[in-house]
Amino acid sequence: MLLTTTIATAKSNNITNTQVSLNLKNALVTDVFSAIENQTAYTFIFDNSITEIPQKVSINSTNEDLQTILKKISKQSGFQFKILNHTITVLNSREQKLVKGKIMDEAGLPLPGATVMEKGTKNGTSTNFDGMFSLALTEENAELTISFMGYISKTIKAKPGTLLEIVLQENINSLNEVVVTALGIKREEKKLGFSQATVESESLAQTAPNNWSSGLKGKVAGLNIVSSGSGPMNSQQITLRGNNSLNANGNNALIVVDGVPVNSEMTTSGSSNAYIGEDSPIDYGNGISDLNLDDIENVTVLKGPGATALYGSRAANGALIITTKSGKKQKGWV
Missing domain, CATH: 2.60.40.1120 (Carboxypeptidase-like, regulatory domain)
Structure with a gap:
């Protein structure tokens, strides 16, 4: 980077006769200017574009003329200097x-x-x-x-x-991500006109849930799970985007396993007769609790009637499309 020097004729020897001693390492260029101002009669002028650049320089000189020091600064920082009388204007050469x-x-x-x-x-x-x-x-x-x-x-x-x-x-690879939609139809994710979310088996198993559906908590927006207990065989009620019906069983999302809808209603006994003695209600679980977490490859959550129109009124509250693991063809090795 060239050093541009413009000075008046009467002052042509002043900058070469001005001696400066500096010992600065990785110092901000503005700190170097201040150190030179403290030892000389020269003043540096620069705009914000100079201070915004965290440019650092290292100068080690003893009784060296100011012109040589400015050349060293210019070489390290890329700045140019224009000198008029005792004013040094710093120019940003980043352009x-x-x-x-x-x-x-x-x-x-x-x-x-x-x-x-x-x-x-x-x-x-x-x-x-x-x-x-x-x-x-x-x-x-x-x-x-x-x-x-x-x-x-x-x-x-x-x-x-x-x-x-x-x-x-x-x-x-990223553009052609395929998701499983209604009736097992595979479509590219970017071409879908409705909201969906896919949760892989690795994500489900992160929390080691007793029931696989508990692994969906906090991973799908708008999904709510209500369980009658904390055991692995307790019934699970899954709703999407809130309740739409006064009927307790009319808010469940449809559960589809490999294209086959399963029962997601609670199976119990004695709930309409008594709550004590031999007729106390017993929760026998539902189709959700019958699934093994280790058998699930991924779960695709289809939200809203637009996404599940092919299933009819059963899926008016959305659907969970569960794909189980299956064998894959690959090269063997020894």
Whole structure:
């Protein structure tokens, strides 16, 4: 980085005759300016763009002329200095390290909102509606990391002064996530027009619940579970988005296991006769408690009648589509 010096003719020798002694290591450049001001008659002038940059320099000199010291600062920080009389104006030369570019997909369409970060720093920006971006670099030989939802991130070398054209490839694995909907129909998640949530078996087993349905608590928005007890065989009542009926059994979500609806109503005895003696009510559990947690591969929660229209009125309160584990074809090894 070149040092620009402009001084009056009558003062041409002042800066070279001014001796300064500094011993600063990893000091903010503004602290270096203050140390020079304390030892000389010169004053530094700079704007907020200088103070906002956490630029640090190391200077170790004894009775060295000010012009040489300014050259050292310029080499480490990239700042330029303009000297007039006893005033030193600090200029930010970051505009010389400005990188511009355009981010597109494989079809050449711009990607608005893509993130562009200078690798290893917090310096970044995002693209505009036309996929264009402009970023002032803070380091030499910087690299840019470009990311966009649904696309594979890319890291490239920054080239200031050149308009970069960056093409991102679609992340097929993330775009083609398949979920099981009503009647076991598999569809891509991005094409669904209703709310759904999928919980994998690993997530269900995190809390080691007595009943597998208890593992859904706190993992699906709008899902509420009411249990008659805490044992593994107690009946579970699962509702989605609150109660819609005054009938206690009219609020349950439909439970479907591998395409077969199961009974989710409570099976009990004596509840309508007596609450003491031999006729006290006994909870025999329901279809939910018959399932083994280790047999479940994932649970897809379909919310609202729009998601479960193929099941008719039984699924007016939503449905839980349970897919059990099955054998998979894969290469053997020895």
